[in-house]
Amino acid sequence: MEKTIKKEPEKRSLGKELTGLVKANIRDYMMYIALIIIMVFFSWKTNGGFIQARNISNLINQAGYVAVLAIGMTLILILKHIDLSVGYVAGFCGAVAAILMTQAGLNEWVAIPIVLLLGLVIGLYQGVLVTRVGVPAFVTTLAGMFMFRGLLNLTLQKTGTIIVPNKGFNALSNGFIPDIPGLDLGFHLLTLLIGIVMVILTVTTQIKARKNRQKYNFKVTSTPVFICGLIFISAIILVIIWVLAKYSGLPWTAVIVAIVLLIYNHMLNKTRLGRYIYGIGGNDQAAELSGIDVKKVTLFAFCSMSVLAALAGILYTSRLQSATPTAGLGFELDAIASSYIGGTAVSGGIGKVTNTIIGALVIMSLTNGMNLMGVDISYQYVVKGVIFIIAVAFDVRTRSKGR
Known part of the structure; x- marks a missing residue:
């Protein structure tokens, strides 16, 4: 009997094994297939313009702030919560960074830590409301969306758009890592x-x-x-x-996103905190009975989300080289869509930040490609909405079949 079991894999052809592998892991592979299809389609429709080096660099810089937001949102969604405020938290923090550099005269390397600390304070405020006061995350962050939108408008009310002249700050989303000096290859x-x-x-x-x-x-x-x-x-x-x-x-954006990705991927997969997050997302009552402090872990997730929102606001402000009253509009939608397209389960408990990055690339590739084709912004929202609902419906159906 043992000999038969050992020989069976050898008799399977490579083609059959690949087919079986794709079927068994279709949820994980689908996002990669979708990204390849999108890139091939836009490369064809733009006569190769989509895959030119300049546009690839531009796509990475465009996707940076969404990827950072989506990584934080993945933790929130795994825990079966949601954060609707992240868009305007990012916009507000980006405006604060611009004011600190232009009006307060602070160096960018002093202003950036202050803004990240501001994000932490915002996360503590919202996390305490959710975990200690008991206000549902949807209500807390919906209120936060209104509040930080108002604060963004108040911050820029007198000055309007603020142009950021700091070269070091602007290089975060527009610059490239320097090459080894003395070489011209x-x-x-x-x-x-x-x-x-x-x-x-x-x-x-x-x-x-x-x-x-x-x-x-x-x-x-x-x-x-x-x-x-x-x-x-x-x-x-x-x-x-x-x-x-x-x-x-x-691009420096790729380096920043890679560092954030490595930190969060290690945390989710190699640490006790990561196991707690997945455990709470799978069954919060069972996790609490097993001794996990659900409130502390949830508070951490909201603090983490707001810090990453502040970082996203810095990247976006750096990208535009200015702070604008419209910054943050729809950011939370792109972040949520990226997480779900990346395979984060609607029911919570399942998700990978590495796959979330692919989801962010799918969303931003759609935006970038349609911009190159000159597609009206109204149609762009329709297309992204259709892709989003297809991705979630596919995930729900495949998971229900897996049961």
């Missing part, structure tokens, strides 16, 4: 080296994870499929890195 060497390091880290991480699964007798894909997957992921990373290296290099 026709491409950005440091960016290429970073890409190679990313590939090495990705490969070693995947191999380590596979060995751990084998160690505990968990099911893994066959060696040929595993190798094909590593080659595919590595090829995508290297192609994007090479395109950027031939242009101006890696």
Whole structure:
């Protein structure tokens, strides 16, 4: 009997295994398939303009603030809460940063920590209302949306749009990492080296994870499929890195988002706090009975969300090189959509920040591509709404079938 079980995987063809793998993990793969389809479609409709180096850099800078917001929103949604205030919290914090630099005369590296601290205070205020006072998160953050929209307008009431002259601040969402000095190779060497390091880290991480699964007798894909997957992921990373290296290099926005992603991915997957977040999202009553302090974990999630909203506001203000009264409009919708498109379960308890980044790229690729095609903004909202409802409906249906 044992011999039969061991020989069965060998008899399966590679094609059948790949088909079975896609079917079994369709929820995880669908967002990648959607992103590829979107990129191929817009590349075709724009005669290759969508995948030009300049536009790829522009897309990364555009997606930066949404990606940062979506990472924080993923934690909130896993816990079965929601934060509707993040858009105007970002807009308000961006305006405060502009005022600190232009009117208070502070250096950008002093203003940025102050704004992040302001985000923490906002998160504490909203988190305490939810966890200690018992006001539902929907009501608390809806009220916050109105409040911070009003504060944004009051902050800029006298001055209107504030132009930010600080070069260091504006470089956060418009600049690129510098290359190794003294070299003129026709491409950005440091960016290429970073890409190679990313590939090495990705490969070693995947191999380590596979060995751990084998160690505990968990099911893994066959060696040929595993190798094909590593080659595919590595090829995508290297192609994007090479395109950027031939242009101006890696944008600082990508570096900032990558740092935030690494921190939160490690926290969710490698720490006790991450296990608590998933446990509370799965069943908060059972988590509380097992000794988890649900209120403290929830408070942390709201503080984290507001700090990331402040960072998103900094990135957006840096991107525009100015603070405007309309900053923050609809940011929360893009963040929520990115999380759900990235596979965060509507019922809570399930979600990955790495997949959320893909969801953010899907949303912003749609916006970027339609802008290149000259599609009216009204139709853009319709298209994004349709994509969003399809993604959530697909997730709900596939999860119900999985049960």
